[in-house]
Amino acid sequence: MEKEAIEKFGLPIVQDEKSGALQWVDLRELKIRYTISVENTKNFFEALKEGKLLATKCKCGRLFFPPQKDCPSCMKSEMDWIELKREGELETLTVIFVRPPSFSSYDPYTVAIAKLDDGVRILSWLKGDPKKVVPRQRVRVEVSQRKEGYLMFELVPI
Amino acid sequence: MSENVAIIGVGHSKFGTRKDVNIPELCWESMKPAFETANLEPKDIDFFVVGTAGMWSSEQAVPALIAEYADLAPKGSMRVEAACATGNAAIRVGYTAIKSGLADIVLVLGVEKMQESPNPTIIEMIGRFGSYFWEFENFGLTFPGYYALHGTAYMLRYGATEEDFARVAVKNHYYGAKNPYAQFQKEIDVETVLKSPYVAWPFKLFDCSPITDGSACVILASEEKVKEMGIEEKVWILAQGVGTGTANLSRREDFTSLASARFAAEQAYKIAKIEEPAKEIDGANVHDCFTAPEIIAYEDLRFCKRGEGVELIRNEQTYIGGKIPVNVDGGLKAKGHPIGATGVSQAVEAYKQLLRKADPGRQADVRNGRWLTHNVGGTGHYTYVTIYGLEKR
Known part of the structure; x- marks a missing residue:
C-alpha cells in the first residue's frame, strides 16, 4: 500500500477508505519476540516430556501452580518439586x-x-x-x- | 496538604474512529474544553498526568508530546499505565499529588489512538494483559476470552443466559444514542446482539466494547485553590479505593466476581461512609468492556446481592428511573473504550451528571449528589472505584 503511494505521490501517504482522511503509512515495521527465562522452572518443562505435571511446594506447605521459585509466606526459596494428581x-x-x-x-x-x-x-x-x-x-x-x-x-x- | 480535591474542568473528545487527527490533536480536543471550563491556561498547571496504554500507537512519550503541543513544558509530568484502568490510575496520581500538597492544580489526560494499528494487531496485543506466559503464549487467550470465562461461570452458577447479557448491550446502546461523543449512537435490540457472530463464547460481537480512538481530560484542584478562584462548578473526589488481582486467573478462587473490585469498592465506601450504595448514590459508570462484567459489577459494588445482578438488568433497574442508573452515557459498550481515556471519561461523566449537564434524555435524578465510577484494568487485575460528590466530605 505504502509502496504504491510512494511511486504515485512520492510520499507514503494514502487516503483512509472510509473517511478520506490522509494517513502516513509507517515504514518502520516492528516485530517483537521475547526471550523468557525458565532457568528456575526447568524441572516443570523436563517433566512435561514424561507426561507429568509438576508444581512447587514450599517447606512451609504452600503449593504453587504455575510453579514459582520463591515463597512470600515464609520468605524462603527452598521448594520441592511435586507431581500433581x-x-x-x-x-x-x-x-x-x-x-x-x-x-x-x-x-x-x-x-x-x-x-x-x-x-x-x-x-x-x-x-x-x-x-x-x-x-x-x-x-x-x-x-x-x-x-x-x-x-x-x-x-x-x- | 489538601484534605479535599475537586474536578474543576472537564473535556471529552468525540470517541470513535479518528483518522482525522493525530495523537496531540486528539489530546487537545479534550484539553481545550477542560481549560475553558476551569477558566485556566496551561501556565496555571503545576503537574500533569497522562494515562495511555500505548503499544498500538506510534507516539509513546505522550507527556512530552503534549508538553510541547500545549505549552505545558517545563512542568512535571508522569505517564501512567494500568491496562484498561489506566485513566482512573492517572486520576489517582493527580489526586494523591494534590492531597499530599505537592501540587495545587493537576491536569489529568487519558488518551488512546488504538486504530493506528490494524484490528488483528490489537487483538494480539490486548490478549497479553494477563499472565503473558501461562495464559497467552501457550493458550492464546484474548481479552473477550478472559471475561467470557467469567460470563460462563456466572451463567453456570446463577442461571443467567446469553439473552440476559444482551440486555446490557441494549441499555448501553440506548443511552449511547443520546451521547454525541459516543462511538455508536444507534439503538439496538436483543436480536441484534444474539444474531451477531461469536467472538469468544458466550460473547458475541455486540457483547463487546469496540476498539476506539479518543481522549478525555479533567483538571483537579486543591480546596484552597477552589476557594481562591471562587469556583462554583465543581465536583469533589469523596473517596477512592484501589485493588489488585493476581495475574493468572488460575490463581483465583471464583470467576463470578472480581476480588479487586470488591476490595476497591469497600475501601471507597468506608472512606465515603456509604453503607447502602444503591440508596446513597445517584448513579454509576461501571466497566462494561463486555456485557457480563457489567452485571458482575452490580454485585461487586453491592448494588444488589450476589447472584441478583441479572435480575437488575432483566427488570431494567439500571435505566434512569430504576434502582440505580448505570452507564447512562453508553458505557464502554456504546460510547467506546479508548483504553487510557476510559477512566477519565467516566470522571467527566460523573461531573456532568452531578452538575446536571448531561445531554437530554440521559440525565439521571440527582438526589444524593453522589456518583460512582468503577474502572477495571485487565480482568480485575486492577480496579479503581472513585466516588464523586457535590458536597465535600
Missing part, C-alpha cells in the same frame, strides 16, 4: 473464535479452568467438543504435541 473438575470455559494472528493456524479453541484434586487450579485448552461437557465435568491433564511441535498440557474430559 492430574485430575480435577471443570469450573469454566470459553471458545475463542476471534483468534490473535499468532494463533491463526489453529481452529477455534476452547480455553478452560479446572480445579485439580490437589487444590490448585489450571488454565489450558480443553480437548474435544465443548458442547459435550457438563457443569463440573471431570477432566484429566494430559500432555500433547502442539502444531508447532512442542509439548504442552491440555485438559481432556473423562
Whole structure:
C-alpha cells in the first residue's frame, strides 16, 4: 500500500477508505519476540516430556501452580518439586473464535479452568467438543504435541 | 496538604474512529474544553498526568508530546499505565499529588489512538494483559476470552443466559444514542446482539466494547485553590479505593466476581461512609468492556446481592428511573473504550451528571449528589472505584 503511494505521490501517504482522511503509512515495521527465562522452572518443562505435571511446594506447605521459585509466606526459596494428581473438575470455559494472528493456524479453541484434586487450579485448552461437557465435568491433564511441535498440557474430559 | 480535591474542568473528545487527527490533536480536543471550563491556561498547571496504554500507537512519550503541543513544558509530568484502568490510575496520581500538597492544580489526560494499528494487531496485543506466559503464549487467550470465562461461570452458577447479557448491550446502546461523543449512537435490540457472530463464547460481537480512538481530560484542584478562584462548578473526589488481582486467573478462587473490585469498592465506601450504595448514590459508570462484567459489577459494588445482578438488568433497574442508573452515557459498550481515556471519561461523566449537564434524555435524578465510577484494568487485575460528590466530605 505504502509502496504504491510512494511511486504515485512520492510520499507514503494514502487516503483512509472510509473517511478520506490522509494517513502516513509507517515504514518502520516492528516485530517483537521475547526471550523468557525458565532457568528456575526447568524441572516443570523436563517433566512435561514424561507426561507429568509438576508444581512447587514450599517447606512451609504452600503449593504453587504455575510453579514459582520463591515463597512470600515464609520468605524462603527452598521448594520441592511435586507431581500433581492430574485430575480435577471443570469450573469454566470459553471458545475463542476471534483468534490473535499468532494463533491463526489453529481452529477455534476452547480455553478452560479446572480445579485439580490437589487444590490448585489450571488454565489450558480443553480437548474435544465443548458442547459435550457438563457443569463440573471431570477432566484429566494430559500432555500433547502442539502444531508447532512442542509439548504442552491440555485438559481432556473423562 | 489538601484534605479535599475537586474536578474543576472537564473535556471529552468525540470517541470513535479518528483518522482525522493525530495523537496531540486528539489530546487537545479534550484539553481545550477542560481549560475553558476551569477558566485556566496551561501556565496555571503545576503537574500533569497522562494515562495511555500505548503499544498500538506510534507516539509513546505522550507527556512530552503534549508538553510541547500545549505549552505545558517545563512542568512535571508522569505517564501512567494500568491496562484498561489506566485513566482512573492517572486520576489517582493527580489526586494523591494534590492531597499530599505537592501540587495545587493537576491536569489529568487519558488518551488512546488504538486504530493506528490494524484490528488483528490489537487483538494480539490486548490478549497479553494477563499472565503473558501461562495464559497467552501457550493458550492464546484474548481479552473477550478472559471475561467470557467469567460470563460462563456466572451463567453456570446463577442461571443467567446469553439473552440476559444482551440486555446490557441494549441499555448501553440506548443511552449511547443520546451521547454525541459516543462511538455508536444507534439503538439496538436483543436480536441484534444474539444474531451477531461469536467472538469468544458466550460473547458475541455486540457483547463487546469496540476498539476506539479518543481522549478525555479533567483538571483537579486543591480546596484552597477552589476557594481562591471562587469556583462554583465543581465536583469533589469523596473517596477512592484501589485493588489488585493476581495475574493468572488460575490463581483465583471464583470467576463470578472480581476480588479487586470488591476490595476497591469497600475501601471507597468506608472512606465515603456509604453503607447502602444503591440508596446513597445517584448513579454509576461501571466497566462494561463486555456485557457480563457489567452485571458482575452490580454485585461487586453491592448494588444488589450476589447472584441478583441479572435480575437488575432483566427488570431494567439500571435505566434512569430504576434502582440505580448505570452507564447512562453508553458505557464502554456504546460510547467506546479508548483504553487510557476510559477512566477519565467516566470522571467527566460523573461531573456532568452531578452538575446536571448531561445531554437530554440521559440525565439521571440527582438526589444524593453522589456518583460512582468503577474502572477495571485487565480482568480485575486492577480496579479503581472513585466516588464523586457535590458536597465535600
